Amino acid sequence: MIQKVVPNAEAAVEGIADDMTMMFGGFGLCGIPENAIAAVRAKGVKGLTCISNNAGVDGFGLGLLLETRQVKKMISSYVGENDEFERQMLSGELEVELIPQGTLAERCRAAGAGIPAFFTPAGFGTEVAEGKEVRHFNGKPHILEHAFDADFAFVKAWKGDEAGNLIFKGTARNFNPMMAMAGKITVAEVEELVPAGQLDPNAIHVPGIFVHRIFEGAHFEKRIEQRTVRPRA
């Protein structure tokens, strides 16, 4: 077995540098790599291109890297509720590339599957398709999209083992598996790190081969964005 365990988030982000492209798993604040974000912030690297479905909120998630102006460019599908983000974007400090969510997911998956490019119907006839090759399949127009290229991928899983195998929980899975596959260096933080052999090999969502470094997160806040409930009678 090949050992992937590093002691903590600080050790896990070793090698990050200015102007790198980084992927961050998560959907909204669900399943985000909280500990890695804090460690990237602590390292102070600048000029980052961040690929993440969303951009966090003020004071949490990727909002923490926006606050410190470490991000040069965001590649996302929805950049939601974030005043600092809006301010930086409108002032031209922050570059933003918006991509359909399914295309974002598939471009990550393509990177991790060695598929350099693929055709998708999403975005045909919209500004997303501008400058892209269009081709019809079964009479329907599709556009050519390319795999991402990321120096680091930071993902968050529920359980992981020493071999880097990952298991996710609920909808906290989202973009994490494909980003784990896509990173040149993939860093996984988990709620529970177990010895090799304790996870059911049938139940692994991301085989350890895709994960270069794994650690148990010191703390997970797991903030809820929209607390919707049914009142008890």
Place this chain on the structure above:
Amino acid sequence: MIQKVVPNAEAAVEGIADDMTMMFGGFGLCGIPENAIAAVRAKGVKGLTCISNNAGVDGFGLGLLLETRQVKKMISSYVGENDEFERQMLSGELEVELIPQGTLAERCRAAGAGIPAFFTPAGFGTEVAEGKEVRHFNGKPHILEHAFDADFAFVKAWKGDEAGNLIFKGTARNFNPMMAMAGKITVAEVEELVPAGQLDPNAIHVPGIFVHRIFEGAHFEKRIEQRTVRPRA
């Protein structure tokens, strides 16, 4: 919940007809849909195009459909050890299209993921690439491959539930998940069929939306092709 249970293999193959294209999961004899193969044979439909990584052996697996001359064309990556297959192929009765295994898997996955075509490096410079578009990405040549189109997909899983959710075991997973995603009508046979709610929703390999009919197989022979062992001291 949408109920997918049918009583047996015979009911599960309802609607199959001559000249259809059918996918069959499995690698060698591991994870093959034994009960569906028997039911397709019993129905006597002819002129089938079968997409399957392998072609079974004499008297088992897809060998059973070759025996009865129901197969017009095999699309496979490796057609192994099968005298009847060899005879039909050499006599020109059976058409054979050989495809690199990874391309076979990805063309199934593409069909199930609504990706009509993608680029892969596999086969460049070989006869597999003949007549196909070549394009370079990062300086490396790739060829354009297309999603499959299958009328039926027959897959075999370990456990399944009434909602059509599937869980596989060991290396019997192989092509089954992507073929399940790819079929216009997907038929799953399982060793154990349980009520909805009994499978861990985190552990599902194929969500029920991809499965149209599910049944518990009456019998699984699960033949071993190469019994390799370490003798006990």
Place this chain on the structure above:
Amino acid sequence: MALDKNGIAQRIAQELQDRWYVNLGIGIPTLVANYIPEGIDIEFQSENGILGMGPFPWEGEENADLINAGKQTITALPGASFFDSATSFGMIRAQKVQLTVLGAMEVSETGDIANWKIPGKMVKGMGGAMDLVASAENIIVAMQHTNRAGESKLLPACSLPLTGVGCVKKVVTDLAVLAIDPLRGFVLLERAPGVSVEDIVAKTAGRLVVEGDIPEMKL
């Protein structure tokens, strides 16, 4: 009388068919789940990675790891499954989801939809809308017939940046149910209770086909 949001949702729910997988967008579409007709089995897909989505959790039982695409806490029903975003949009593109209901700022008489961007305003992004509208076989738009300025949202052509081209099949507004026939335009099918054909004609900027008697919706 024009329908309220719940009325629009209730009318859309009548379109549901047994054994359909359905994706509901944020806003009015979400309310459709409250009006599933008796005897109809539906499974809800949320594109962030769940099939078999249930109602909001009981107070105190909300779970940060279990949300929908609107980032609201939800529950999972028996038979549910979780999956990654690539698989989720895989099933959407492969048309395994039979119906998508979403809101719009504008719809054109040829079925174009604009619902993600207003030039000059802060753009939040298209999320999964472009993937959904490009792939779904059956798209129903739920929206108000006119905008706050009283201008029609059913247009000859969208003025806003498009989300998708020629994809909308049906529109349910506070005033009417309309099918889209790419050759003829908006085909008026039903009026909201008490709303006149004249009123709908006046508030529809795109080509409108009115054939025979237009029945009132039954809610």
Place this chain on the structure above:
Amino acid sequence: MALDKNGIAQRIAQELQDRWYVNLGIGIPTLVANYIPEGIDIEFQSENGILGMGPFPWEGEENADLINAGKQTITALPGASFFDSATSFGMIRAQKVQLTVLGAMEVSETGDIANWKIPGKMVKGMGGAMDLVASAENIIVAMQHTNRAGESKLLPACSLPLTGVGCVKKVVTDLAVLAIDPLRGFVLLERAPGVSVEDIVAKTAGRLVVEGDIPEMKL
């Protein structure tokens, strides 16, 4: 003296580096697993869907659901994982597997490989070989230096249908270890114990570079 199959495997095992994921083809390559050097952690991938493949099972413990790409019954080590074929070839194409060892019928001086088809003979198929050779960064071919007729298998150009183009980095035969330099041809690195340079020259049809003293392999 020329190496036997185990000798070839043993020599290839010296190429293994710590923390490598390795895919071994059928035949001689499979034997490499028996010679992993001390202190080196290796995980074996089999393209039918397992990482962390272990040795054959004990007699009576074989499991029909647990085989390798050669369809042999195997075991899974602690830390193993199972996955589908699309994911398996995904990791292969994305170069997550550091070394692929496979057999060949012919190798050319520019690194082309032919190992799947002999015109006029029954063709069984390429299996995963084309995917592996098109993607692997590091491919070692394990084969006999000559065929049964005594003809060199190291050629200026392959005569058989190709499996891949310009992909082989190293060849280990019963006679020698050779690197492939696409500009210069086969570069002789080591001789099998007791085998002379002259013998290797005589049995290599492709361009052969012999520079300085060629050491004997150490096994």
